[in-house]
Amino acid sequence: MTNKTAVTSAPILSVLAERWSPRAYDKSYQLTQNELVSILEAGRWAPSANNAQPTRYFVVTREDKNHAAIAGTLAGWNQAWAPDASAIILVGVESTNADGNVNPFANYDAGQAVAHLSVQAHELGLHVHQMAGLDIAKAAEILEVPENIHLIVSAVVGKIAPADTLEGPLHEREVAPRTRKSLDDIVLYGRP
Numbered sequence: 001m002t003n004k005t006a007v008t009s010a011p012i013l014s015v016l017a018e019r020w021s022p023r024a025y026d027k028s029y030q031l032t033q034n035e036l037v038s039i040l041e042a043g044r045w046a047p048s049a050n051n052a053q054p055t056r057y058f059v060v061t062r063e064d065k066n067h068a069a070i071a072g073t074l075a076g077w078n079q080a081w082a083p084d085a086s087a088i089i090l091v092g093v094e095s096t097n098a099d100g101n102v103n104p105f106a107n108y109d110a111g112q113a114v115a116h117l118s119v120q121a122h123e124l125g126l127h128v129h130q131m132a133g134l135d136i137a138k139a140a141e142i143l144e145v146p147e148n149i150h151l152i153v154s155a156v157v158g159k160i161a162p163a164d165t166l167e168g169p170l171h172e173r174e175v176a177p178r179t180r181k182s183l184d185d186i187v188l189y190g191r192p
Contacts, residue, residue, distance in 0.1 A: 004018070004020040004022075004177075004178050006018075006020075006178055006180070009182075009183055015119055015122055016119065018122065019118060019119060019122040019127075020127070020178055021127070021128065021129040021130065022127050022129060022160050022163075022174060023082075023129060023170055023173065023174055024081065024161040024162060024163050024164075024166050024174055025081070025084040025085040025086070025156065025158040025159065025160065026084070026158060026159040026160065026161040027062075027084040027161070029086055029158055029159040030062070030063075030086055031061065031086040031087055031126075031158070035121075035124055035126065036059065038120060038124060039117045039120045039121045039124070039126070039128075039157065040057060040059075040117065041120075042116040042117050042119065042121075043055065043057065043113040043114065043116050043117035043120075044113070045116065046109070046112040046113040046116040046117075047109070047112055048112075048113075049103075049105035049108070049109055050097075050105075052098075052103055052105070052106070054093040054094045054095070054103055054105075054109055054110065055092075055093055055106075055109055055110040055114075056091070056092045056093065056094065056149050057089055057090070057091060057092075058089070058090040058091075058143050058145065058151075059087055059088075059089050060087060060088045060089070060143075061086060061087045062083070062085075062086060062087070066143065067083070067088070070088050070090070070139055070142060070143070071083040071088065072138075073134055073138045073139040073142070074088075074131060074133060074135075074154065075131070075133025076133055077169075078131050078133050080170065081166060081170060082129070084158070084161070084165075085129070085156030085157060085158035086126075086157060086158035086159070087156065087157050087158065088154055088155075088156050089117075089154065089155045089156070089157060090134070090139055090143065090151050090153075090154045091110055091113070091151070091152055091154065091155065092110075092145060092149040092150055092151040092152060093106040093109070093110050093149065093150055093152060094106065094148055094149055095148075095150050096148065107152055110152060110153070114128075114130060114153065114155060117155075118130070121157050125159070126157055126158060127158065127159070127160050128155050128156065128157045129155060129156050130153055130154070130155040131153065131155065131156070132153055134151070134153070134154045136150075136151045139151055163175050
């Protein structure tokens with residue numbers, strides 16, 4: 001497997017430094033019930049503004065009758081590799097609070113929940129790849145998503161496979177080194 005450990009300017013937790021988003025997944029691996037519950041629990045316990053907990057998950061495993069249809073809602077190249085993962089998780093939010101007012105932090109909370117889910121998956125020896133490229137309306141129709149929930153992103157989870165299972169540009173991206181902007185580029189005030 002390709003080593004994708006982040007090169008950092010200060011030490012960070014190894015589970016964070018080693019987490020990355022592969023495209024090569026083991027098509028034979030099935031998530032255990034314990035793995036699935038564990039990663040969803042990590043998302044559930046993520047911070048949430050006013051404890052509103054607006055994040056909702058729709059888990060579609062390869063064995064699910066809707067798997068091919070949901071995989072078909074993914075954009076572009078994602079359709080070539082994402083169906084090999086053990087599950088596609090669509091993430092949505094209840095965008096209004098219990099009082100009917102818009103929750104301006106719903107998407108932020110969902111982002112934190114998916115980040116926690118991703119780190120927990122990595123701790124379990126799994127990998128998550130998040131994708132914005134998704135036909136939201138079609139996916140919502142297929143899964144009969146309630147009207148008060150708005151899908152915002154999808155992610156796949158599973159066991160990594162060798163990069164050689166991918167071809168062409170997908171393989172090139174899989175083996176390319178990880179890069180990030182420098183701290184000087186992203187810390188605009190109070191630079192360390």
